[in-house]
Amino acid sequence: MAKRIVYTISTCPACRRLKEDWTMQGIDFEERQVDKSQAWMDEARRYGDMVPLIRYGNGRVRIGYKQMIG
Amino acid sequence: MEKKSVVTPGRFAKGFTYADYIAQIKVNKDQFDRFYAGCTLAADETRFFKKAAQAKGGIARMLVLGEDWCPDVVRGLPAMARIAEAAGVELRMFPRDSNLDIMNEFLNQGKFMSIPVCVFFTKDLKEICRWIERPESANKERAQIEAATRKEMPAASEQDLRLAMRERLAGKQPAWQKESIREMRQVLAEKLGIK
Numbered sequence: 715m716a717k718r719i720v721y722t723i724s725t726c727p728a729c730r731r732l733k734e735d736w737t738m739q740g741i742d743f744e745e746r747q748v749d750k751s752q753a754w755m756d757e758a759r760r761y762g763d764m765v766p767l768i769r770y771g772n773g774r775v776r777i778g779y780k781q782m783i784g
Numbered sequence: 785m786e787k788k789s790v791v792t793p794g795r796f797a798k799g800f801t802y803a804d805y806i807a808q809i810k811v812n813k814d815q816f817d818r819f820y821a822g823c824t825l826a827a828d829e830t831r832f833f834k835k836a837a838q839a840k841g842g843i844a845r846m847l848v849l850g851e852d853w854c855p856d857v858v859r860g861l862p863a864m865a866r867i868a869e870a871a872g873v874e875l876r877m878f879p880r881d882s883n884l885d886i887m888n889e890f891l892n893q894g895k896f897m898s899i900p901v902c903v904f905f906t907k908d909l910k911e912i913c914r915w916i917e918r919p920e921s922a923n924k925e926r927a928q929i930e931a932a933t934r935k936e937m938p939a940a941s942e943q944d945l946r947l948a949m950r951e952r953l954a955g956k957q958p959a960w961q962k963e964s965i966r967e968m969r970q971v972l973a974e975k976l977g978i979k
Contacts, residue, residue: 723853724881749851751810751811752810752811755811755812755853760947761943762942762946763946763950764946775942775943777942
């Protein structure tokens with residue numbers, strides 16, 4: 715199954731929390747920091763305008779984590 | 785006893801000029817350039833900001849806090865740069881996340897790290913007034929657009945809703961930029977007692 719992709723901003727507390735939780739839980743994901751790359755910023759904007767923005771392998775998108783956004 | 789500000793002359797001088805800031809940002813350079821090119825002050829606005837700089841205790845320095853990934857900063861900072869140019873005053877830009885001590889002095893409602901923040905100072909760094917985040921009209925219109933979009937697309941996913949909203953919000957940006965300038969003028973006019 716395709717890996718989840720999470721779009722983040724490097725200083726976003728909600729993004730940090732998500733990454734800590736998923737790392738602890740052993741969830742496989744790829745992080746794309748939108749504040750470090752215009753290409754990733756443009757890519758994330760196709761799906762939404764807030765972070766963390768999670769794109770699952772099946773194409774579903776979720777914005778925010780535990781009711782927090784960056 | 786009044787708490788000493790971290791914004792000393794030495795610290796202020798360490799901020800980026802607008803041109804230096806834009807030269808080193810990692811994202812949204814095209815958008816900053818577009819908002820800067822599209823932002824012109826009317827003749828009476830230019831006159832006002834010049835007068836605000838010449839007034840006794842008038843503006844001499846502008847401090848801006850922001851981040852390049854933030855849409856409100858992408859729209860607001862170019863307008864602030866235009867105001868500084870019109871007034872002939874020094875603008876210094878500080879990235880928020882690496883200047884949290886400054887940010888903590890200018891929190892929105894004393895608790896939120898909203899950006900952009902534009903602080904107008906006298907020559908000796910006494911705060912005259914500040915303006916934060918976005919104009920009131922933008923807050924109202926965003927809420928109206930969100931409510932209307934949700935009503936029109938009741939079965940849409942959160943992702944589709946946000947994309948539809950983003951398209952509708954995009955058309956409002958130039959008007960919100962003008963409104964930001966009008967609000968900054970208004971707050972300065974009140975504080976300095978000029979028209």
